[in-house]
Amino acid sequence: MTISANIYYSTCMSLSRFYLSMYSDLMDSFSIFLRxxxxxxxxxxxxxxxxxxxxxxxxxxxxxxxxxxxxxxxxAFETSGYYNYVIKPAFGLLEDILTFILSKVQEASSYLGKPAETDYFSDVTNITQLFTALDMMFLEFMKTCKGLLPSGWKMFNPLLLVDVFAILMLILAYGAMYCCFVFMFIMSYFLMWLLFYVGGIVLILGCFKETRGIFFSWAKMLFNYALVAIFTALVVAVCYAGISQSVYKMTTYDTTMLNFTADFLGLFVWCFICFAITLKTPDLAAGLTNAMAGSTSGIAGALSMGGGKAAAMSAGLGTMHGKGIGALATKAGQMTGVVPHGRSATQRLKDRLGIKN
Known part of the structure; x- marks a missing residue:
């Protein structure tokens, strides 16, 4: 099992075991109080x-x-019905949806490339295979980049430095895409388990009319993180076909000198697109569930909203100060006779000419 697949599997097992152990310890320690x-x-x-x-x-x-x-x-508390009939079916449904989506994406992407390109990497029909495929593709990608490194080093050769910089940028683009997917999916999966941990108490609160809003907020957040996981896997699965084809073409290079072909740029663009769209999946899920986005763009939006409120408050304070200064100036004019009775120069001219408003 590869690195990210092992992390995903270990996370699933740890969260499941933690819930079962926490449930038994909770009933042993607080059963008298609850009853x-x-x-x-x-x-x-x-x-x-x-x-x-x-x-x-x-x-x-x-x-x-x-x-x-x-x-x-x-x-929820006296029996294991909550775990057997709510938690397990929920994650089972999530895995079934991911399996269906990934299998359909795999079937559609098989028509896009040549047989050698589509057979280069293993089929992706579930989330574990997607993690494994990304890890294996990363190893092949690193081998390809190592073979593309310049063999002859010369001091102050700008072309060699450009080649090395291009390879580093490509590695960073793939690494950013890879880490973003692993983080976003496992984070959503982890937070779903955390919400299920407190689900028993939330279900109790949902029975009362006064606290029923807590239950609806809990369900909304649960659906939100489930959609984040689904959309993230869908985006990476769609981009995986283009990335795998670009990596396969780069492995066919028979030169040690870097050639800036469409395959090189295509791999960079595919990685960047996958990274950018993966960051937007929390916003998409939040829009469908009417919840708050949990991505960096959501944080930036909250900050910009706060900045806008601060600017509005500053403008309001400035208007208040301006009105105060204007009132003081008018009062001073009345006292000095410059602006008698608070009238403006235009109004006094109209009065002298007999012009009525």
Whole structure:
């Protein structure tokens, strides 16, 4: 298993094991408190009905809420239903969607290149194979760049320096694309697990009308990070076909001197496009779920919004100061007779000529 695929697999296993161990430890340590709180809530609801404190629609709401709380408490804390019927199906659905998308992208991209180009790298039909393919392509890419390095070094030869600089820029472009994809996908996957960790408490809060907004915000964030993972994998899978074809053509070079061909520039452009679009996937997911974007562009947007508010506040303060200065000047003119009664020179001229407004 390659580096990024191993990181992805280790992350999945660690998060799953942590949830199972945390769940068992949580019930061992706080089971008495949770059961006592649940029992007190049931007693409180029974007291409300017995003493006729609530009537009509209020009593119906309390009765429905008590049933929901009882069902969710047993489902999320007393049994493993939350893990077996919510968490596992959610990640299973995510993996099925990714498998379907990657297989269709692989099928469509197989018609774009020659048989030798499409067979150069292994098929990508799931997310683990995508991580493995990117790692293997990076190794082939580094071997190709090593073969393209100038063999004869001469002091102060600008052409050789340009060749080395071009290769370094290409390596940086591929590395940025690679790291951005690994970070964005694993970050989304990790944050989905964190949201599921607190999902039991959020489900309890969702039973009450006053705190139901917390549940909807939790579900919105969950869908947001799931879409980020899907869009990120889709972008990289689409760009993978073009990147693999460019790397394959570069491996066929039979010279040690760098040749700035369309393949070299194509690989650089493909990496840059993949990197830039991957950064925009959180904005796309946030737009569909009406949530806040979590990418660098979202942070920049928040900063620019803050800067705009600061500028507006500064403009408002400037207007206030300007009005204050104008009022003081008018008052001083009245006192000195320069501006009698606060009238302007144009108004005084109209009064002398008998012109009415």
């Amino acid at each position: 006592s709180a649940f029992a007190l809530y049931i007693v409180y609801v029974g007291y409300q009905f017995t003493m006729n404190k609530k009537e009509g629609k209020d009593s119906q709401d309390i009765f429905i809420t008590s049933i929901l709380v009882s069902a969710v408490y047993v489902f």
